Amino acid sequence: MPHTRLDLDRIRAARQVIDPRFLDTPLYECDALGRRLGCTVSVKLETANPVRSFKGRGTELVAGRLTGQGRAAAVCASAGNLGQALGWSGRRRGLDVTVVASRRAPAAKLDRIRALGAELELVEGDFETARERAASIARRRGVRLVEDSLDIETCEGAATIGLELASGASPFDVVLIALGGGAMATGVGHVMKTLLPAVEVICVQPLGAPAMTRSWHERRVVTTESTDTIADGVAGRYPIPVVLDDLLEVTDDAVLVQEASIIAGMRMLLEHAGLVVEPSAALGVAAVLEDRDRFAGRHVVTIVCGSNVDLDAYHRWVRA
């Protein structure tokens, strides 16, 4: 039993709070993709829901908790997907949501945050600047700051993906998880190590945003000066210490992949699975492409975690 901040009973209970539209997502083998990658590939698809990413699982718990406490407002920093998800969960519950994002975030994500009725504040700088600004707004207004990966609900929400993997029809050997702040990797990893300890849990991060992966390998928080990746959803620079502690408990490896592999992954998911995905969602396929021998003949599950992509950029990437 791994020692993390997570707890299996709480994760199971979370399923009762999360809107069913975010639960029991498709999990299926993709023959065409597997043939090209030299292994058996199953896709866990987290894009077929109202916010097109897995983040709704966590924000449902956050928003449920807040309204249960009689809170009327919340603020979060977001690379784009958390903001949409919190906007969606907040709108359903009459919670005023403010999202702080980088002006450089994909326009599609920013537009959809606004469309959900959330207040959107844009900052110069990157996601870490947005985090600082969100914290300052929360202090000034006295409203709850929702912090991805630090707030246990965001990890528990993501962990429900793990429950679904564990109850799937086919056994598998490896799960590949996009690594950003760490909520998804710690959540899913906790469930794997508890229910399916033989499954290898591998986090995947872009070489251009390696802070958490470097921290994992050095077993201490390592920050970076900047990020340089198209995978905007996972481009943080300041890992959260307690999240790193959890991550070290429940993951077997953390690997870095090149931008070219992320693009090749997006292209393969389109061509062989008919899926439009954002760069972060192609990290798993990218990891297989960079180390085919490691995965040869094994059954690999990759979590396709989001599809909020600017189409013009997407077309440039996949058609290049």
Next chain:
Amino acid sequence: MPHTRLDLDRIRAARQVIDPRFLDTPLYECDALGRRLGCTVSVKLETANPVRSFKGRGTELVAGRLTGQGRAAAVCASAGNLGQALGWSGRRRGLDVTVVASRRAPAAKLDRIRALGAELELVEGDFETARERAASIARRRGVRLVEDSLDIETCEGAATIGLELASGASPFDVVLIALGGGAMATGVGHVMKTLLPAVEVICVQPLGAPAMTRSWHERRVVTTESTDTIADGVAGRYPIPVVLDDLLEVTDDAVLVQEASIIAGMRMLLEHAGLVVEPSAALGVAAVLEDRDRFAGRHVVTIVCGSNVDLDAYHRWVRA
């Protein structure tokens, strides 16, 4: 209670036979799409499974029945999706599957049929030529001919989509169903008229392949000399009489849409829902585009029934 060849208890029992990967598919509101169409739009997504279309629901029943009877082989004509699905269901059960298809069917569909280990026989001519050829192979070899829409299992399989719509969280006003041979429309329609009689059931067919829709309006079988549509999945010319009888019982309208609307529908599903779909799966959105007043302000469910598309053609369509 509608009088068709279908029966609710049998449809419910079908869920026990169909592989879970084809069941309980995503059903979710798509805000961005709804805003553009002037109505509330929910997507029932039938593409996130091993064969990328809804046809697996029916072939699971067919193949289960055949192996239960000790049969070792089956043959079907297919526009491409039935063949893949029967190939998949047959492979799991050790059933030899032969698929007859038109040489003009999308290469992606034909490649995937072969990759599943099915024997593929190509004919000059269209889907109706393939049907004749499949019947002759079945007679010659003494194996079971699987006939889409005529075989009750294909309708019952599709009807399980209706059960899932009926148990969905949100009430809705209209369901839009792609109309080809009629299995999906009669199956889903039967469940709607039984469990949700207030829901308007509308079939949508391309103007370039109008045989079943014309038959519906004239209440007798009308055939056509040829078809001319990119929606290869629904391009039949010879409606089956008993299927027409059922269709008349359980559907409220049958409409025809132009090719330009199908293309616009595919483009909107990509841009506002992040979904790659084959032309047949865009028929519902096309119907809304051609008659916005009819759907204004209503809650419309559209069944996104397949995503097996040749990407080169797809790119030409959506980027034009």
